[in-house]
Every structure is written in structure tokens, then in C-alpha cells.
């Protein structure tokens with residue numbers, strides 16, 4: 205079942221590197237930022253992918269409002285950084301205000317955030333968790349929302365996602381009691397609950413589909429709730445239909461190549477044999493790719509998850525393209541949106557304010 209947007213609070217978007225995680229996470233956040241909702245889009249890889257996609261100045265460790273939506277909806281974005289999160293964490297759990305900077309001087313912060321690998325993930329997820337827990341009245345950075353209706357995480361790639369989301373189980377084992385133990389437990393509970401969905405972005409190609417199948421198996425094994433598989437950059441049939449039929453007929457040998465060479469020659473094109481030959485190669489390549497894509501699609505269907513197809517947009521990803529993808533995702537999430545749901549307003553040349 206497609207998750208109901210009211211129930212799911214945390215959408216985790218993973219996928220093979222370069223498959224479109226950042227693009228899909230952004231479009232999904234825009235899709236959710238309707239009807240007065242306040243939505244937070246978070247990245248954890250410190251790569252400023254969100255800022256690039258949104259065409260906005262670099263994001264920092266405190267969230268910034270990046271776009272306005274219909275009905276007073278708002279989209280906020282944040283780039284979580286391990287060092288800042290650790291200092292915040294020490295402050296929260298040990299009230300280590302100044303001691304935190306001493307630790308920084310002796311290199312302990314570097315140690316914890318770069319050398320001890322699991323610690324980094326604990327900190328990053330901790331920060332995302334904190335955003336899901338925001339309720340009115342709890343302390344939050346000045347000028348930021350008191351509450352988020354939904355959080356979308358541009359997460360690590362498929363190869364690392366299960367370990368990333370499971371790191372708190374180890375923390376809960378290590379810290380037998382106390383605030384860190386209970387926070388780790390609460391994070392684990394959230395991540396395994398109905399409030400979370402892990403969506404996997406893929407392309408219709410062998411490697412990404414294989415990674416998707418493996419990742420879904422791993423996530424399921426770990427008891428993490430898988431949401432939708434998003435097939436990104438799906439090609440609408442490259443050609444108009446009659447051309448496609450002709451091309452496939454050529455590939456199958458239904459149309460005679462010498463006849464094609466004759467036709468090519470009769471309109472005055474040089475070297476008709478060569479042109480007809482390369483047309484035949486194109487036709488076979490096209491047919492092979494369609495066959496391959498169909499086989500990959502079958503593999504994805506066997507996962508028994510909702511499949512969302514997003515088209516390859518020929519002009520790349522700008523505000524209009526994101527809105528188009530957001531509409532398609534919204535249709536999946538919310539099949540009967542309000543008539544006047546409208547679109548998120550992405551100002552030109554950056555969304556910072």
C-alpha cells in the first residue's frame with residue numbers, strides 16, 4: 205500500500221549513486237509541502253546536493269526556509285554535519301558547553317566524527333530524529349518551525365542504507381542505560397514504525413535494479429519499512445509510436461533491408477547501403493534496450509511494492525522539472541489531492557530568504 209501522507213512522518217530516500225536520490229527527495233518534499241504543511245528536507249552527506257538541486261546558497265546545520273507552498277505550506281532544508289551535531293549532542297546530554305570546544309581542540313571531535321565510523325551515523329540520524337520529535341513548546345533554534353509535518357531524508361546510497369539506519373541498535377546495546385540508551389531505543393522504534401518509509405530510487409538498468417532488489421531484501425530483513433520503488437529517468441518510448449513499430453519491424457527482419465536501402469537511395473542520400481545498415485543497428489539496439497528494460501521492470505514488480513515511474517526530463521532539473529516530478533509523486537501519495545492544491549512556489553535564482 206502507498207503510505208498515507210498523514211501517517212508517515214519520515215521519508216527516507218535511498219538508491220544507487222547517481223540514480224536521482226537528491227532529485228527525488230526534493231520533489232517528494234515539494235509534493236508533501238502542500239495544504240499548509242511544514243516539511244523539512246535533510247541531507248546527511250555534506251555534499252550540498254540539495255542546495256544545488258534547489259538552486260539556493262549552501263545549506264547549513266540550522267534549517268532554512270527554501271520555498272513557500274500553497275495554503276501557507278513551507279519547505280525548509282538542512283545539511284546535517286557530524287561535527288556540529290556532536291557538539292550539540294554533548295551539550296544536550298552532558299551540558300558540555302565549553303568542554304565541547306576543549307574536546308575539539310584536542311582532536312576528540314575529529315576522532316569521533318571521522319575516525320570512529322559508526323559514531324558519525326549515530327550523530328546524523330540523531331539530528332534527523334530530533335526534527336521528527338519537534339512539538340510546540342520544545343526548544344528549537346530561533347526562527348525555525350516548532351513542528352514539522354513531514355521530514356524527507358536524502359539518505360546514503362543503497363549499499364550503506366541498512367547499516368546507516370540500524371546503527372542505533374548497536375548504540376542501545378553499548379549504552380545499557382541512561383539518556384543515550386533511551387534515545388537510541390526511541391530512534392530504533394521510530395525507524396521501524398509506521399511513521400517511517402524507506403523509498404528506493406532506481407534506473408531501469410541491470411546494476412541499479414540489482415542493487416534495489418538487494419537493498420529491499422536487506423531492509424526487510426532488518427525490519428525496516430520499505431515504501432515505494434521510484435523508477436527514475438524512465439524513457440517514454442523514444443520515438444513516436446508509428447516510428448517505433450517501423451524500427452522494431454526492421455530489427456525483427458520484417459522489413460527488408462535492401463528495400464530500406466532503395467528507399468534511402470531514392471531520396472538522394474549518399475551511400476544508401478551504409479545508411480540502411482546503421483539504421484538496422486539502431487533498430488536492434490533499440491529493441492534490445494526495450495527488452496532489457498522490460499526484464500528489469502519485471503524484477504522490480506516481483507518486489508510487490510508500489511512502483512512510481514518518473515520520466516527522464518530532457519532539459520534537466522530546474523524548478524519546473526521538480527514541480528512536474530512533485531506532481532507525479534503527489535498523485536501516488538495522495539491520489540485525490542485538493543482541486544486547488546496548487547504548486548510550491550520556487551522563486552527564480554535561489555530560494556534563500
Ligand SMILES: Nc1ncnc2c1ncn2[C@@H]1O[C@H](COP(=O)(O)OP(=O)(O)OP(=O)(O)O)[C@@H](O)[C@H]1O
Nearest residue numbers: 220221222223224225226227437515516517520521
Ligand atoms: N528525472 C530526471 N530527468 C532528468 N534528469 C534527472 C532526473 N533525475 C535526476 N536527473 C539528473 O541526474 C543527475 C543525478 O541526479 P541526483 O543528483 O538527484 O542523483 P543522486 O542519486 O542524488 O546522486 P549522488 O549519488 O551523487 O548523490 C543530476 O544531474 C540530476 O539533475
Ligand SMILES: [Mg+2]
Nearest residue numbers: 225226227253
Ligand atoms: Mg545526491
